[in-house]
Amino acid sequence: MQSFPLAEWTVRSISLYMSQSVLDALLSRASTDQLVEPAPAGNQLARILSAGLRAPDHGRLRPWRYTVITGAYRESFASQFYEALLRQSPDMPEANRLRRRERMRTMPAIIALGFHAQPEAKIPVVEQEMALAAGAMNVLNALHVEGFGGVWVTGAFQKDRSFLENLGLPAPHRLEGLLLIGTPSGDIPKKRRPDIESYMALWQGKPVSFAADEG
Numbered sequence: 001m002q003s004f005p006l007a008e009w010t011v012r013s014i015s016l017y018m019s020q021s022v023l024d025a026l027l028s029r030a031s032t033d034q035l036v037e038p039a040p041a042g043n044q045l046a047r048i049l050s051a052g053l054r055a056p057d058h059g060r061l062r063p064w065r066y067t068v069i070t071g072a073y074r075e076s077f078a079s080q081f082y083e084a085l086l087r088q089s090p091d092m093p094e095a096n097r098l099r100r101r102e103r104m105r106t107m108p109a110i111i112a113l114g115f116h117a118q119p120e121a122k123i124p125v126v127e128q129e130m131a132l133a134a135g136a137m138n139v140l141n142a143l144h145v146e147g148f149g150g151v152w153v154t155g156a157f158q159k160d161r162s163f164l165e166n167l168g169l170p171a172p173h174r175l176e177g178l179l180l181i182g183t184p185s186g187d188i189p190k191k192r193r194p195d196i197e198s199y200m201a202l203w204q205g206k207p208v209s210f211a212a213d214e215g
Ligand SMILES: Cc1cc2nc3c(=O)[nH]c(=O)nc-3n(C[C@H](O)[C@H](O)[C@H](O)COP(=O)(O)O)c2cc1C
Pocket: 029, 030, 031, 032, 151, 152, 153, 154, 155, 177, 191
């Protein structure tokens, strides 16, 4: 078949350019809960959550269950969240619980990170959980790439069975946290990030050490 060097170069340089910008996006992601409307919805949200289903998944157990909370339903979600905290963290100061309820009520959208654990499967549950977490990371990155933002939060509410059941997560499902999502209200926070030099080592047949572990 006849080759077209110019066309090949164009395709390659476009994909190089694309991969560069995708890497830039990965490197610039930062969590934020300073979020305003809009949150992604419809097909765009479906595509973002589909990125979660591209995570590595040993044994194809497909542990991801995403419960989406938006619009007027945030009000009753926030109340149920508050009740769960009341049951699971009775010692938490009331002002703290109320602040958390308000946060849930006012977030543009919330994704409950359901985990369909399969303790009877050959694949250890910890590996299933890693697939769940890798999916959540993909969703956070996909949000960022599409111009949205979010943060992953956890807490005592995760242990509350009746709260979980209402989210479609009866045992043996678990809740691995909530992604609070929306549009960042300002610039993505510029955080100090560690240098990779401290966290990588080129192995040359002898034991290596990491600067991150020194001192
Ligand atoms: C499993 C998990 C649970 C987390 N739970 C909380 C939480 O409850 N509250 C919180 O402020 N940050 C929590 N974080 C950390 C934030 O999601 C976020 O990663 C952190 O603020 C650092 O921001 P960065 O993602 O920009 O580095 C959690 C992170 C993970 C991976």
